[in-house]
Amino acid sequence: MIKEKIISAYEDMADKYNELIDHKPHNAYYDRPNTLQLLPDVKGKIILDAACGPGKYAEILIDKGAAVIGFDISPKMIELAISRNKGKGEFFVHDFSNPFYMIEDNACDIVLCALALHYIEDWTFTMKEFYRVLKSNGTLVMSIEHPFNDYTFFKSENYFNIENVKCTWNGFGRPVEVNSFRRPLNECITPLTDNGFLIDKLAEPKPTKEFERLDPRHYKELNEFPAFMCIRAIKRNY
DSSP: OHHHHHHHHHHHHHHHHHHHTTTOHHIIIIIHHHHHTTOOOOTTOEEEEETOTTSHHHHHHHHTTOEEEEEESOHHHHHHHHHHHTTOSEEEEOOTTSOOTTSOTTOEEEEEEESOGGGSSOOHHHHHHHHHHEEEEEEEEEEEEOHHHHHHHTTOSOTTOOEEEEEEEOSSSSOEEEEEEEOOTHHHHHHHHTTTEEEEEEEOOOOOHHHHHHOHHHHHHHTTSOSEEEEEEEEOOO
């Protein structure tokens, strides 16, 4: 089953992922600065870090005065998140395609979901749960793999399909096959707008200058064509 393969991949690379996450260019100098830029002031806010990985985003947000609740489907990643944050924040194993039974309605000011939604085929239920746990006018900030880049990278034959794709990652220790789901732009937008969110900002990010020093080839590529997309959406009131 695809979900088991995804969990296995992250369990295999968790330690190396955690070791490199502070300065790995695509994470530290491309995804994180552009995603964090979309967040409002987080001091005193309750933030759900959905698919938190080893807790790097949580570490940054806690340092800025936020209270963070984080979950991830990988048990090893949660162990690392707890260790990294030294008793601060709440972290637990959970699959965000299932109900967030541990979080009450209207409990969070912000939901953050960074580079994780491509691991589920249908976003509808997850978006409904993001909506449910957010307070009135709460903010959802998410980063995703850019649908145009994925279409090209995976050499897809039909852009409009949602399809299981896989590739081998070589940047976190030994090679690991990672499964995910590629989707068209429409399927990145309508799950939000059909489930109570108003899109406030959509960014096609560029890497920071620190990226160039560590990986000049990809720095050049990312300044010509985006690999990720960042979205800020607001919970609408009815």
